[in-house]
Amino acid sequence: MLILMNLDAPRNDIESVKKKVVSFGCTAHEIPGASRLAIGLTGPTGTLKTEDFMIMDSVEDVVRVTKKYKLVSRMMKEDDTVIDFGGTSTGGKELTIIAGPCSVENRDQIFTIAEQLAKLGIKFMRAGAYKPRSSPYSFQGLKEKGIELLGQVKEQYGLKIVTEVLDPYTIDGVGEVADVFQIGARNMQNFSLLDAVGKTGKPVLLKRGMSATVEDLLLSAEYILAHNNFNVMLCERGIRTFETATRNTLDLNAVPVIKKHSHLPIIVDPSHGIGIGDKVPAMSLAAVAAGADGLILEVHNDPANAMSDGYQSLNFDQFERLLNKIKQLAPIVDKELIL
Ligand code: PEP
Ligand code: MN
Secondary structure (H helix, E strand, O other), rough: EEEEEOOOHHHHHHHHHHHHHHOOOOEEEOOOOOOOEEEEEEHHHHOOOOHHHOOEEEEOEEOOOOOOOOOOOOOOOOOOOOOOOOOOEOOOOOOEEEOOOOOOOOOOHHHHHHHHHHHHHHOEEEOOOOOOOOOOOOOOOOHHHHHHHHHHHHHHHHEEEEOOOOOOOHHEEEEEEEEEEEEEEOOOOOHHHHHHHHHOOOOOEEOOOOOOOHHHHHHHHHHHHHHOOOOEEEEEEOOOOOOOOOOOOOOHHHHHHHHHHHHOHHHEOHHHHHOOHHHHHHHHHHHHOOOEEEEEEEEOOOOOOOOOOHHHHHHHHHEEEEEEEEHHHHEEEEEEEEO
16 A cells, blocks of 8 residues: 655654554555655555545545555656665666676686776676575685675775675675675575565665566565665566577566566676677667666676686676677667766
8 A cells, every 4th residue: 555645744744644554553664756755555454444544634645556566666656766876876867887707706806807897987896705506516606705805896996896695694794895785596585585685774686586577576676675675676687498598588578567567776687698708798788778777797807717607708808899889879778878
């Protein structure tokens, strides 16, 4: 349920509405937004009557939200969510480019890549310290040491760090350097982890599970927003289909569909989506054309010798050429690449 109030409603009236919501055993969420004053209700709203709120001062309308997901829906919040990072933002006109290796491997590797990214004007670096690998015998990441190295490159180059958190136990350690917590595809429905990152209030990049529907993804995001953490970017990273010619099938349909149903930014990961480095630029451009708010790309100084996902990583030349093309394409879809 959604309660719409006068834009100039006095604080008293807003608090009275929230109090009444709580008295019914529900939770009241003040929905951020410039164009209207809205209070979203979650919990057992089925038994509530719209009249209970319609009679209250400053209430203009009470609307039932029919979708399973509530706070992530456009019905609850009309305006696009723009996540502010101070100097840059995600979800507005500016395209967000998150680039870097699949994994932090060693000091030399991460510094070489960070230096190159900074030179190109990239603001967000991705790199995993804790790696979710299909095989227990594959490289699992440098863990604490990787986080420490990310802290060092962050300090040296001023890059914002996007890195994966695998479980609730490592949130504090990862959170010391992460500007954005990445929740990987395999953890999209790890609900205790979603609750935990929700509570931090920090931005989250939530990747779509490989067999998850768009609705599943939005319901997972709902767990985070339910903690009043609206700083969520959704990520389409390819789904499993019968096709074996590519690693996954990048579902670009999801981009305009999500834009319609949700106010949250959507980032596309063509690297995992197609899984073949020289095909990544084509799918990156397609993602921007489809209306994505940004891209997360695997970029490596030496893809052939990377410890994970080298085959799908771009080298520096490929990455720079792609950026030039994105810059030209962006204005056609009312976006801008600022480097
Ligand atoms: C990654 O970003 O390196 C990764 C493991 O992604 P995903 O969770 O989408 O497989
Ligand atoms: Mn990877």
